Amino acid sequence: MLRLEAVDAFYGDVQALFGISLEVPAGGIFALVGANAAGKTTTLRVVSGLVAPRHGRVVFDGRDLARVPAAQRVELGIVQVPEGRRLFPFMTVTENLLLGAHAVRARAERDATLRYVYRLFPVLEERAAQLAGSLSGGEQQMCAIGRALMARPRLLMLDEPTLGLAPVLVGRIFETVRTINADGVTVLLVEQNVRQALTLATHACVLESGKLVLEGAGRALLVDERLKRAYLGL
Amino acid sequence: MDPAARLGPAQIDVVAQLAVSTLLLGGIYALIAVGLTLIFGIMRVVNFAHGEFLMLGMYLAFFAFTLRGVDPYLVLIIAIPIFYLVGLFVYVLVMRGVIHASHNVQIFTTVGLSTALQNIALVMWTGDFRIIRPWESSVVLRAAGTAFNLAQVVAFAVAVALTVALMAFMKWTHTGRVMRATAQDRDAATLMGIDTDRVYRLTFAIGIACVGAAGVLVSPLYAAYPQAGLQFVTLAYVVVVLGGLGDMAGAMLGSLIVAAVEVGGSYIFGAAWKEVFYFLLFIGVLVFRPAGLLGQRGAETLGA
Ligand SMILES: Nc1ncnc2c1ncn2[C@@H]1O[C@H](COP(=O)(O)OP(=O)(O)OP(=O)(O)O)[C@@H](O)[C@H]1O
Ligand SMILES: [Mg+2]
DSSP: OEEEEEOOOOOOEEEEEEEEEEETTTTEEEEEEESTTSSSHHHHHHHHHOOSSEEEEETTTTTOOOOOOHHHHHHEEEEEEEEOOOOOOOOOOOHHHHTTTTTEEEEEHHHHHHHHHHHHHHEEEEEESBBGGGHHHHHHHHHHHHHTTTTOOOOOEEESSTTTOOOHHHHHHHHHHHHHHHTTEEEEESSSSSHHHHHHHHHHEEEEETEEEEEHHHHHHHHHHIEEEIIIIO | OHHHHHOOSSOOOOHHHHHHHHHHHHHHHHHOOOOHHHHHHHHEEEEEETHHHHHHHHHHHHHHHHHHHHHHHHHHHHHHHHHHHHHHHIIIIGGGTTTTOOOHHHHHHHHHHHHHHHHHHHHHOOOBBOOOOOOOGGGGGEEEEEEEHEEEEEEEEHHHHHOOOOOOOHHSHHHHHHHHHHOOOHHOOOOOOOOOOHHHHHHHHHHHHHHHHHHHHHHTTTTBTHHHHHHHHHHHHHHHHHTTTTTTTHHHHHHHHHHHHHHHHHHHGGGHHHHHHHHHHHHEEEEEOOTOOOOOOGGGTTTT
């Protein structure tokens, strides 16, 4: 579904990604793990179009995205839940969710999708009229995921959705990711909870200082000696 | 006993007259300021050329009236779409290039635009004061011990209607939500599929349409000349700061306060003092309530 071919990305003169190539197959959960500053967020931003790669290609459904601006990629079904949630803080939960359905493709089914999101996260319906900035961390994350679902993603990219959440909430978010995937959405998941992410993932890769160092089936990586040493503290 | 009744219909009740004058003036100021605060709130650009679009609106009404005999209120109907298009054009030509530039670059650009528009007006239409007197400026209305002319009342009513319509648009329409979202987090808005360049274009065009409409509305009351915008726009900055940068409800309140200071100050101390009062107010707000009278939340609130 999504293919990166030898992608180099820079912030000014600083190179953040070095020749990243990876393939996210349709229908699965693809986990992207790695230490801080490894380039995970940058990889997602290259796919969503917030960062333009200097070299290499991003191909979605066989189409080169080089000339597709970021806002237009949502129309294709590429939707990113940014790191740190990035809700519109002075708008209500409902307003945030409705903004998710801005894409033409999503707007037609807005009411049905809203019901789906409320079923997935009943707390959002209870908090509908509350300002997003005043939600708890867990609720904000649910709102951010809900807002992205409103765009009717085909590829949903989640950037550290469990960051800063209590363990019980972490479990809930992972459970939700599984549900969303079961409902037919391909997921690209960036996570610090390496063990849980790899358990859930069908495919995974490990980034280190902007380079792809390991790649394979999720559970296979879980028993990989190098990964164990580096990330699981075994 | 009602003082107005005691004084008789031809008499003027000073307090009531000052209050009504404040209200009428405040409504017009609100329409000027609301476009300025909208552009600032969403684009983070202070449009120093705002007054020049007001001036252009005044000239449009002047020429339509003197050359074609068209009443300013008819001109208003076409002025709104015309200035909307002018706003789009100026955005694409001038503002787009500096929207992500530093504040210094933006200030130079809009001040430059202001100077350019003033000089174009000077070259094309000379520096003469151009005054029109359509029928509505000589109709005097009297009520409850006050007197004012019809043009003031219409300008007030239309200005308030447009301002309220704009606030409702920002609050309740999808496009209004999209504009507020872009102001609050541009990248997040992009990730929702929002074309932020389109949002800025629309914002600028709406702001210019408002101030252009205000120019037409004040044309029966004030003379048009190349620097005509300045007298209004200085007070619009005071209004915007008073109300909180980017806060439209605050701009309404700020307009009334500035109008009250102007009307009251002119009555007590003489009209020459009014600018002194604006700036005392301005400095006072910057010192004591830099976030504006209505709150701490800053420009991001935009209609929330
Ligand atoms: N806006 C930016 N400007 C300059 N450099 C940046 C910017 N964003 C990221 N970088 C740099 O690019 C590199 C990769 O950053 P990135 O955010 O992709 O890492 P990450 O894997 O997501 O890290 P984390 O786990 O901390 O979120 C880092 O060295 C970082 O300092
Ligand atoms: Mg990151």
